[in-house]
Amino acid sequence: MQNAAHLLIVDDDERIRGLLHKFLMRNGFLVTAARDAAHARRLLEGLEFNLIVLDVMMPGEDGLTLTRDLRKRMTTPILLLTARGETRDRIEGLEAGADDYLPKPFEPKELLLRINAILRRMPTPQETRPKFMQLGPLRYEMERGELWVGEDPVRLTATESALMRIFAARANEVVSRADLVEELGRDRSPASNSDEPGGDRAVDVQITRLRRKIEPDPREPRYLQTVRGLGYMLAPE
Structure with missing residues (x-):
């Protein structure tokens, strides 16, 4: 009950x-x-x-x-x-x-x-989900999966787009490398591009590439953080 x-x-x-x-x-x-x-x-x-x-x-x-x-x-x-x-x-x-x-x-x-x-x-209570999240000057549109700086779009590869979708859905939560590999694997198709990751190391490479697009200083990430021994966490403003 x-x-x-x-x-x-x-x-x-x-x-x-x-x-x-x-x-x-x-x-x-x-x-x-x-x-x-x-x-x-x-x-x-x-x-x-x-x-x-x-x-x-x-x-x-x-x-x-x-x-x-x-x-x-x-x-x-x-x-x-x-x-x-x-x-x-x-x-x-x-x-x-x-x-x-x-x-x-x-x-x-x-x-x-x-x-x-x-x-x-009676209406069923629904969890309210934000329409966008802010990463400094960048704005990530949740529903459309698009990243913007002001009025200009930021081009993301297929894997970078998938990573943003995964992290946005679990903002402020640690996502393990294993979970990322599994989630990204679900997004693969026979027509997938060569940028698709194949394991933990490949995920790390994709994280590095994504940081270059969303971090003021990719060497000291503010938004896409490494949680030592556990994985990664997206911490929007």
């Missing part, structure tokens, strides 16, 4: 909390339960949830008030549960910021279907 969605159930009815907790756990979710809005607020301060199942009619702060307040500071989807099924009540709940509205009594299977439908609509 390492990647299971974490749900927060907020309901003042202990029996309903217990039933929902067991049912949703059996269906593969991580579940935390809160007895009222104040309890839910304390949990939300320390935990992250993928979805909140929230009862509207609770003593003290009700579900609509809590929904309005949560919407001011978080985008976690909210499914409201209520004994009132009138159209105006559903509209009020949606206007408060809820993603869906389920009248009581309900079939647990319908609740499960609605929860899964909401979670499917």
Whole structure:
């Protein structure tokens, strides 16, 4: 259940909390339960949830008030549960910021279907990747695999381009010679040029050539560094 969605159930009815907790756990979710809005607020301060199942009619702060307040500071989807099924009540709940509205009594299977439908609509978090990296006056365009100095392109051989792609994908990480040989080997084709490396020594030669194009002083590399005994590391600014 390492990647299971974490749900927060907020309901003042202990029996309903217990039933929902067991049912949703059996269906593969991580579940935390809160007895009222104040309890839910304390949990939300320390935990992250993928979805909140929230009862509207609770003593003290009700579900609509809590929904309005949560919407001011978080985008976690909210499914409201209520004994009132009138159209105006559903509209009020949606206007408060809820993603869906389920009248009581309900079939647990319908609740499960609605929860899964909401979670499917949520965008999948994606790791943001920079579009370029800076190497002093040089700029490496990540998506296009191009190296520029100002408005002028820097010509790279096929192997130099492959090395830049490998190092850019693992910036600030040590890449061993063995990994470089393996990665470069994958890029070979029957039409490969003679500059393609064939082993550790050939990789060292290609690194030296690449440094001449990206380093202010290739004899004292600032960006494409040698990590003694381990390999090489690209350290952009």
